[in-house]
Amino acid sequence: MNTNISTADLLAMLQDSRSRTLELVAGLDTRQLMGPQLDIVNPLLWEIGHLAWFHEHFILRRLDDDAPLMETADALYDSARVPHGTRWTLPLPSLDDTLGYMARVHDALARRLEGREPAAPESDLYHLITYHEDMHGEAFTYSRQTVGFPEPVLAATASLAPIESGPWTGDVTVGGGTFRIGSEPESGFVFDNEKWAHPVAVAPFRIARAPVTNSEFAAFVADGGYRDPAFWDAEGWAWRTLNGAEHPVYWQRDGDRGWAVRRFDGIEALAPHRPVIHVNWHEANAWCRWAGRRLPTETEWEAAAAGTPDSAGGLGPAKRVYPWGDAAPTPAHANLDGGRLGCVDVAAHPDGDSAWGCRQMVGNVWEWTASTFLPFPGFSPDAYAEYSVPAFGTRKVLRGGAWATRARMIDNAYRNFFGPDRRDVFAGFRTCPL
Numbered sequence: 484m485n486t487n488i489s490t491a492d493l494l495a496m497l498q499d500s501r502s503r504t505l506e507l508v509a510g511l512d513t514r515q516l517m518g519p520q521l522d523i524v525n526p527l528l529w530e531i532g533h534l535a536w537f538h539e540h541f542i543l544r545r546l547d548d549d550a551p552l553m554e555t556a557d558a559l560y561d562s563a564r565v566p567h568g569t570r571w572t573l574p575l576p577s578l579d580d581t582l583g584y585m586a587r588v589h590d591a592l593a594r595r596l597e598g599r600e601p602a603a604p605e606s607d608l609y610h611l612i613t614y615h616e617d618m619h620g621e622a623f624t625y626s627r628q629t630v631g632f633p634e635p636v637l638a639a640t641a642s643l644a645p646i647e648s649g650p651w652t653g654d655v656t657v658g659g660g661t662f663r664i665g666s667e668p669e670s671g672f673v674f675d676n677e678k679w680a681h682p683v684a685v686a687p688f689r690i691a692r693a694p695v696t697n698s699e700f701a702a703f704v705a706d707g708g709y710r711d712p713a714f715w716d717a718e719g720w721a722w723r724t725l726n727g728a729e730h731p732v733y734w735q736r737d738g739d740r741g742w743a744v745r746r747f748d749g750i751e752a753l754a755p756h757r758p759v760i761h762v763n764w765h766e767a768n769a770w771c772r773w774a775g776r777r778l779p780t781e782t783e784w785e786a787a788a789a790g791t792p793d794s795a796g797g798l799g800p801a802k803r804v805y806p807w808g809d810a811a812p813t814p815a816h817a818n819l820d821g822g823r824l825g826c827v828d829v830a831a832h833p834d835g836d837s838a839w840g841c842r843q844m845v846g847n848v849w850e851w852t853a854s855t856f857l858p859f860p861g862f863s864p865d866a867y868a869e870y871s872v873p874a875f876g877t878r879k880v881l882r883g884g885a886w887a888t889r890a891r892m893i894d895n896a897y898r899n900f901f902g903p904d905r906r907d908v909f910a911g912f913r914t915c916p917l
Contacts, residue, residue: 508623547595649756673896675864758848761908762911776915787837812890880900
């Protein structure tokens, strides 16, 4: 992720993010655009208006002190001040009027850069609004899964076929040493919770070459793992009991043939060698207890993804931006950008292996870690002050990105964070032996 890009590239990035947003809401009727009122989704009609407001708020009004382009926008779309439960009852504009507001904001953002190249602080804000829209694009995608809407039609899927490459078992050893977790100041735009890299002592450890697969998780289900409190901590067992969970949220029995899974509005056979997905932290932790393994800490995860061995096999001083090196992701490296509208088998993408031999540490599924989301030493909030601070201490860290994550915003240092009960996000996990 590099801030030193041209105005043309900034605007192309912004337009690409907007094009994906429009693809994700295309074809939905008025009822679907509002959707059911659930704690884990927003009305899509509200959410796209919020994107336009966010762009306007952080650049047109923050930098230029412009008058609002929609008089009621603050009262409708400021997510820090509009309670989640009220978003279904607000007097939201129609889809056409909302898209018109988005277009006016977008055009104003482009006009203000005509004939000049912005300095880094301004460029950072353009990155912020683009990546914010990218995050919502991923949320639109898993929201469509949550409520059972049809799969979206994305231009990116036209040339990419599914990959069935089988399992990828075993562990690798990551050498110990001093590791700098986080992003360095020269990294370009990064989010505030990645600031800044600092040294941490890492003991040698082993970690799985690939995430846990559907077939591996199905063995836990078959062994009664959801019904045995010995495999759950107190908070996890309380969650499991309250929700009556017996298996991952979208799994269902397929007669005598085993498991099927709902994908958007369709049912398909459970692919055994794809990573288990839509499991929460409690489910991942319970599987680990059953299997005699554990989740990696986020420091271990980043060391396995970004670290490189020295001549003695320990952690050397060099860090990679991505598991495979510093070159930007391609479809050969990782399953990103929604190109396959789902996961691929865990043995796919050998070109994306880390220096230690871990596969798919970027793309396919977000990976839960053992770590609670906390600030790094010396943390201070950036312009988007509500991004990280409210979540510290209450959520778990995920790393690596998923199949729907945009390649431009993910690297080895990116920190995602969700509550341990969230099953709707595109999350799986990899493990370490005890």
